[in-house]
Amino acid sequence: MAPALVPPGLVSEKRHKVTVVGSGNWGSTISKIVAENAKENPDVFEEEVQMWVYEEDVTIAKDSPHYDPSVGDAPQKLTAVINKYHENVKYLPNIKLPTNLVANPSLVDAVNNSTILIFNLPHQFIHRVSKQLQGHILPFARGISCIKGVEVSDEGVALFSEWIGDGLGIYCGALSGANIASEIAAEKWCGTTIAYDPPPMDSSRNPTPRTQTPSRDSPRGSGVNLGFTPLADLQHKDARGRPSKTKLVSVPPEYPPLDHETFKTLFQRPYFRVRMVSDVAGVSLGGALKNIVALAAGFVIGQGLGDNAKAEIIRVGLCEMLKFGKEFFSETVHPDTFTVESAGVADLITSCSSGRNFRCAKMAVEQGVSVAEIEAKELNGQKLQGTSTAQEVYSFLKKRGLEKEYPLFTAVRDIIEGKYPTSDLLSLIQDD
Ligand SMILES: NC(=O)C1=CN([C@@H]2O[C@H](COP(=O)(O)OP(=O)(O)OC[C@H]3O[C@@H](n4cnc5c(N)ncnc54)[C@H](O)[C@@H]3O)[C@@H](O)[C@H]2O)C=CC1
Numbered sequence: 001m002a003p004a005l006v007p008p009g010l011v012s013e014k015r016h017k018v019t020v021v022g023s024g025n026w027g028s029t030i031s032k033i034v035a036e037n038a039k040e041n042p043d044v045f046e047e048e049v050q051m052w053v054y055e056e057d058v059t060i061a062k063d064s065p066h067y068d069p070s071v072g073d074a075p076q077k078l079t080a081v082i083n084k085y086h087e088n089v090k091y092l093p094n095i096k097l098p099t100n101l102v103a104n105p106s107l108v109d110a111v112n113n114s115t116i117l118i119f120n121l122p123h124q125f126i127h128r129v130s131k132q133l134q135g136h137i138l139p140f141a142r143g144i145s146c147i148k149g150v151e152v153s154d155e156g157v158a159l160f161s162e163w164i165g166d167g168l169g170i171y172c173g174a175l176s177g178a179n180i181a182s183e184i185a186a187e188k189w190c191g192t193t194i195a196y197d198p199p200p201m202d203s204s205r206n207p208t209p210r211t212q213t214p215s216r217d218s219p220r221g222s223g224v225n226l227g228f229t230p231l232a233d234l235q236h237k238d239a240r241g242r243p244s245k246t247k248l249v250s251v252p253p254e255y256p257p258l259d260h261e262t263f264k265t266l267f268q269r270p271y272f273r274v275r276m277v278s279d280v281a282g283v284s285l286g287g288a289l290k291n292i293v294a295l296a297a298g299f300v301i302g303q304g305l306g307d308n309a310k311a312e313i314i315r316v317g318l319c320e321m322l323k324f325g326k327e328f329f330s331e332t333v334h335p336d337t338f339t340v341e342s343a344g345v346a347d348l349i350t351s352c353s354s355g356r357n358f359r360c361a362k363m364a365v366e367q368g369v370s371v372a373e374i375e376a377k378e379l380n381g382q383k384l385q386g387t388s389t390a391q392e393v394y395s396f397l398k399k400r401g402l403e404k405e406y407p408l409f410t411a412v413r414d415i416i417e418g419k420y421p422t423s424d425l426l427s428l429i430q431d432d
């Protein structure tokens with residue numbers, strides 16, 4: 001097909017530099033996706049994509065195609081191995097990564113001059129990483145959090161998208177869905193949801209005419225170019241609909257706009273179908289809370305119960321997710337996000353079938369050991385999010401005297417703590 005003729009004055013002068021902060025199982029998979037798209041869209045993105053790697057030593061096994069007899073069993077730096085073989089041999093083995101993806105052990109160097117930051121690491125590590133990033137990122141950068149978890153403090157429960165955004169003084173959206181990384185890395189088809197509610201200033205100038213991205217909810221995040229609406233009338237709101245604490249800096253006009261269409265271009269692949277929405281709170285909460293439900297599903301299947309019992313766990317879990325969203329994020333969470341989007345019910349189903357939380361909980365019951373023991377033994381350094389999320393959500397609810405209103409979330413936490421055996425789970429969630 002002949003390239004579209006774009007009048008010269010409407011082509012952006014600069015390209016977005018993309019950095020993925022994190023390189024685990026999902027971090028490496030998302031890096032593969034965005035590097036493929038950066039290469040295919042040179043008018044929008046710089047070709048080279050940076051991936052920050054928490055450096056560690058790895059040993060290449062003798063039967064690996066990457067085994068080098070001159071190195072033998074000597075430990076090698078993971079970043080060097082990734083850049084030489086284009087494979088993350090520890091966290092995403094046997095998957096070829098694009099050659100325009102560069103593994104970088106220096107966080108500060110990896111984010112230098114990046115306009116798009118994708119946060120993709122286990123939630124227990126984001127505090128330290130975020131602190132190290134302060135003062136080193138472009139003030140007009142924009143973020144997407146792929147982290148599944150919530151941040152609980154004395155003040156309450158916060159979403160990582162808002163926590164990262166407030167901490168770094170940037171706008172941050174969220175990506176979540178029925179996305180088992182190993183399937184996507186093998187390019188098996190799936191859907192995902194990206195919630196991005198762009199600050200009005202990002203859509204208020206638009207050098208290249210763009211088509212509208214399908215989007216279901218609020219006009220602020222509909223992907224429609226807002227034209228030249230005066231900025232003073234467009235106070236940006238946070239994920240709860242309150243005026244944002246963060247004073248955002250506009251993306252300079254030399255760059256392509258950072259709107260729904262740009263993010264869809266960055267993430268969508270033939271095997272990874274993106275739906276853009278504006279409900280950042282709903283997408284983030286869905287990704288966090290479903291991990292608690294997946295543990296419960298594992299506890300049930302581990303006891304030898306069947307799909308009917310698991311379906312009931314999913315139903316009760318979905319009800320508690322909806323209740324939690326309504327109770328604590330009533331201004332912004334759209335119930336449809338849980339019932340219609342990949343980030344809601346689809347993620348629940350896949351996570352309760354083959355997610356790590358489900359698998360480890362099931363094995364823990366079968367082997368009569370704790371979930372933490374299975375995590376350490378079976379996951380080769382990968383991290384579960386459900387166990388810490390269950391604790392964090394419980395302490396948030398307990399502080400408000402609401403733990404009994406969420407029997408499934410509370411039962412999962414109590415079982416992890418050893419307060420009850422897994423065989424009590426069903427009686428703990430029955431309401432009569
Ligand atoms: N793996 C999956 O199938 C999916 C995971 N997610 C979510 O994506 C997020 C990231 O998960 P994964 O990439 O799968 O990670 P992972 O579970 O593979 O975790 C290991 C990562 O943590 C890093 N790490 C270890 N110690 C560290 C430290 N002290 N500081 C910083 N990093 C450290 C390791 O280098 C490695 O990159 C999580 O919130 C997860 O829930 C979301 C969708 C799918």
Ligand SMILES: O=C(CO)COP(=O)(O)O
Nearest residue numbers: 177178179180355356357
């Ligand atoms: O979030 C996931 C799938 O969407 C993966 O869940 P686990 O972390 O339980 O593997």
